[in-house]
Amino acid sequence: MKTVAISILGTVLDKRGKRSKRWDKWRPTVSMFQHDDLLIDRLDLVLDKNHQRLADQVTEDVQHASPETKVVHHYVNFENPWDFETVYSELLDFCRGYTFKPGREQYLTHITTGTHVAQICLYLLTEAGYLPGKLLQTSPPRKESGNAGEYQIIDLDLSKYDQIASRFQKEHTEGTSYLKGGIETNNKKFNAMIEQLEKVSIRSTEPILITGPTGAGKSQLAQRVYELRKHRGNLEGNLVAVNCATLRGENAMSALFGHKKGAFTGATTDRPGLLKEADQGLLFLDEVGELGLDEQAMLLRAIEDKRFIPFGADKETSSDFQLIAGTNRDLAKFAREGKFREDLLARIDLWEYCLPSLRERPEDIEPNIEYELEKFATKRGQLISFNKTARDIYLRFSQSPEAKWSANFRDLNASITRMGTLADGGRITANLVKEEISRLKAKWKTSTQAGENQVEQARELLGDARFSQLDLYDQIILAGITNVCRNSSSMAEAGRTLFNLSRTAKKSTNDSHRIRQLLEKYGVSFDELR
Structure with missing residues (x-):
């Protein structure tokens, strides 16, 4: 495989020394060919036509130092070599017009010559893959002499550097653990989802949709994503959370987008709105499926353009917020029924994560019991634990079909809180566990019966025809x-x-x-x- 070096002609450093004295000076382009262990088959020299004479001299010297090397000139027009946009555009055009042969040639991008702007552009183009190769950095000898100085080849594929790869893995592991609340969960599907969410949380600012049943932990997960992003410097503002199920009519518009004084009865002062409060921060819209269609339309524009009009205002305002939406509803079904805008759904479900219920993660109940015990002990300031028999009974029940966990982690938290409060000397006994199991069974049974009775009352009120719709x-x-x-x-x-x-x-x-x-x-x- 042939080695090809791509280098910008150095109009200052490559010009050093007159006549034969130039060989006493360190010249970066020529120096590449003065190393016995660096063999380059072709030099693609990038230059402005105004420096053709210097390019011819450098070409002659390169071929003198390395007769087997072919030198090819490529012309660009750097109208202002210190203007980033101009230089990048010219070099990007060069890359797009270049015929790369990765199967037969390997490429070195020389970043020692050219202005600092040009060097930065070459680095960015190599990192982005427009220049598919490694970086070549040359440097002069410590004392002025006729030797070649030093060189270093840098591979931007960071996964090849063990120490850096290890650092990345550590950061990823810590971030994943943080999103899980420090709980060593065992459910493979859940763990895989959280691992991907950690990457998305750090690398993307696009909306995230978190779905799942009530009590599955959507709000807590949104809070941890916010804190992880803020810790990594990805946002500066606050977390603003709102349950959209509490918003209706004018109150929804006003709460989300703000209002001007006098916009409606009771609007005695201006109100900035939640979107404005989330500027430079994160907005968590829980139960986003409960928003009305008008609010959905305004939210879509606010997500795409970062601009919206407060209720009763005649001028737009802006807010650069990141969005996490949560719901326990089937938004795709809502969209088919015309209850949720398809374009808004398409915008917010770029990254969709469904949190499973507690019953769907039986292998994670045990570590979550430990987590709840630690949390209660921290709050109480006293160590709380099960004796062995009590632990076995509670764990067996919690993973059985009898355990409904209808409110998911809220049920588990309440259960541990009750037993911890009643535990004498911080020890949860088998009798306490049996009492709690009876209490949970009765609660779930009563909740089901009460729900059925209330539904029948509502059916009687509206009539079968209206209620069935x-x-x-x-x-x-x-x-x-x-x-x-x-x-x-x-x-x-x-x-x-x-x-x-x-x-x-x-x-x-x-x-x-x-x-x-x-x-x-x-x-x-x-x-x-x-």
């Missing part, structure tokens, strides 16, 4: 709303119950208004439910 999800939601409203004396009380967390984040609340808007979606009124 609702998705199962909406049937369950309406059943829950019906139950709360029937046990509340007013819409305000029902609102305080249903929006117990999101209302605390608002400066002013109108719980009755939120309930009214929620019920309008299903075509019912509070009085009907009562």
Whole structure:
């Protein structure tokens, strides 16, 4: 295989010395051919036509030092050799017009000559593969003499450097462990997914879609992606998280995109909106499938153009945010039914990761039990552990078909918290475990029965015809709303119950208004439910 060197003519260093004295000077292009252990079959010399005379002299000297080397001139037009855009464009055109023969030739890109701008461009083109070879760096001898100086060949394939590859693997392992919360999980499918997510989190700023059932850990995973990116310097701003299921009507537009004073009744001041708050940071939209079509359209433009118009404003604003969306809904089905924009789905599911339920990861229940114990012990300031018999009983039950884990990790966390609280001397006994298992079974059974009763109440309210037209999800939601409203004396009380967390984040609340808007979606009124 022939060796080909690609080098820019050095109009200063290659010109050193007059007449025969030039051989006493170190000249980088000529020096490549003064090393007995560096054999180059062809030199492709890149130059401006204005320096043809110097190129001819260098060519003559190269052939004197290495008669078997062929020298070929390639002409470029560096109008301003210090202008990055001009130099890069010229060298890129050179690469595209060059006929590479990787099967028969190996290439060395000489980065010692030319302006610093040209050297940077050659490095970038080699790294990107436009110049498919290795870098060649030459340097002068320590004292001025007639020898060739030194040279170094640099391969930009970092995987070939053991120390660097080891460092990369360590960083990847640490990042993967962090995304898993430090839990040594055993589920192969889950581990493979997290390993890829770690790479995507570091290398890409494109939207990420996290799907999976309630309680599977979508919010926690989004939080860890944010912290990993911030630690690696990939973003500067804050994490802004919102549950889209709490957003309806004007409140959705205002919360996401902000509003101007007077945009609607109650808009007494300007509001920047969550997208603006996430500028230079990460926006986590949980339950993104609950957004209305108008909000979806504005969100799509905000993702693509980083610009949007606040509610009631006549001027655009901008926000450079990164996006993670979460959902437990089938967005593809929603898109087919016209409930979710296909173009928005295509934009946010470039990277889609589905978190499995706890029941789908039985081999990971044991390490997660240890994690919950450590977390509880840290919070309590006291070591908490099972005795051997208790541990065996709990682990056997937790991995059996009897364990529903309907709320996934929320159920597991609550279970460990209860046993840890009741454990005398920080020791969870077999009796405590048996009591907890009975409690969990009763809870899951009652939850199922209560859900069925509430669904029947909602069916009775709407009638079979109207109720059967609702998705199962909406049937369950309406059943829950019906139950709360029937046990509340007013819409305000029902609102305080249903929006117990999101209302605390608002400066002013109108719980009755939120309930009214929620019920309008299903075509019912509070009085009907009562």
